[in-house]
Amino acid sequence: MDLKNIDLNLLIVFQQLFRDRQVTKAAESLDLSQPAVSSALNRMRKLLGDELFYRSCSGMQPTPYAEQLAEPISEALAMIQQTLIRRSTFDPATSSRRFTIAMTDIGEIYFLPFLIGSIAKIAPGVTISTVRNSKVNLKEEMAEGKVDLAIGLLPDLKSDFYQRRLFRQSYCCLFRKGHPLDGKPFGFEEFANAEHVVVISAGTGHGKTDELMENSAIRRNVRLRVPHFVALPYILKETNLIATVPDKIAERLASSFPLSYVPHPITLPEIQINIFWHTKHHQEEGSKWLRTLIFDLFSE
Template sequence: MELKDLDLNLLVVFLQLLRDRRVTTAAEALDLSQPGVSSALNRLRKLLGDDLFYRTGGGMQPTPYAEELAEPIGEALALIQQTVNQRSTFDPLASSRRFVIAMTDVGEIYFVPSLMRAISKVAPGVTISTVRNNRVTLKEDMEDGKVDLAIGLLPDLKTDFYQRRLFRQGYCCLFRVGHPFDGVPFGVEEFAAAEHVVVVSAGTGHGKADDLIERSAIRRNVRLRVPHFVALPYILEETDLVATVPERIALRLASSFPLRYVPHPLSLPEIQINLFWHAKYHREAGNQWLRTLICETFSE
């Protein structure tokens, strides 16, 4: 077969079917009709002389030949897209592009206000949407361009991803002004005697720190568990509860609410907050611009 006989769009359909394993799902992702995807698959089968996929109860399963083709075709199409994007330009003053950034709710509290101030000065038409960085489809969404960047402690984003460190931070204990522990040394005994509110955040850097506390010899008196940080300052200012939080969040919340923070009495490791992006968009001009802006705004 000669390359001139091959429509590259057929390979795009092939890779989407490999990812989704269902014609209907692949059609939705590609914005095509289901018959259109089936027709493309039939054309590719004739060109390559292989069934490529066979139907099972679990969806479309690739043949051994399709599995052999998957990696080299994926790399080839990624290189083509990267080469085309490399020549594109991005004018922040004129752009009305919407960028999607994956981060936790605690990331929204720390990053979003300063980021939006910075964007409003240099790119008044650009908009930002945030999504959670612990979503199970994050890798695929970033590869597909549905999510532009991710911020946090994300050890699963390794292969095919670039990353840059923004900063490292430790942990503090946060409580209200006028708390019984306000103004007195806050050590391990005080930590053990306090009543605590815990933000349940599995799979994040904060979740790992909380696991270390649970495995330590110190037993916390946990009176409240909440699934996010948004309500935390309102809870703390009205109660005698104590919260373990990253130090930059403690600083941000204490500047807006009547709260105090002190160094954490337990030896918790610092966490590193990184900026991540998919290799496919490493040279894409808009992605480069936003990465640069975030690094200039937040990097140590």
């Protein structure tokens, strides 16, 4: 028999009839009409090729085949119900779930310290994994539930996705404290004459901003290119290089390293940072909890 021909509601009716042994009582238990239960029973008889229940002076009695089916059907329905309950409820205080968030290394620097600190207090069993936005097929991975949320500037995530703005950020120039430019006027000329370190971030909002500067009339004296932001503060604090970075990451790095930052002399477009999730998981309680927590911690 092909399972596609089996309506789950028929199994529920079967289970209730097996318990109650009366069509009328089963109908009341299921909040259905008596004809609806009788119709469901007739459909099951045709599908399974068995009478299933026969009338007796003590009510509807199961056939041997119905006796054989009763326990497996009951176990299967209980398993489905428990699975749905586990899916629909989420208790952060007791959960041991692992969430996966797609973000850049900038995102890891900015979001993770505060996010993990908050989770440790309210959801001590919950763990977080991160993946790079540019290293996975986000549409597919998020649709399949392999990636729960994504954070960043992600213009490709439109149809089939929800998004919510966390904040907008502009750009500034970051360099070490005591740099020859530290505490002095910083304009186009100083920017052009300085030695720069550039982070190659293809496919990200920062990468697009870097392309704009490359195409501008102001030339940069680029002495170093690196693939990640993680090394940036260590490089800057030991050299006279300067870097163009988002203002929020500059604030975060300057609070932990001997670095200073100034407004960028070039007018660059602001970057909007959003949190994204797939429509399939819009009502999933764990996803709702995590994205609400992130929004409460970081939104402006």
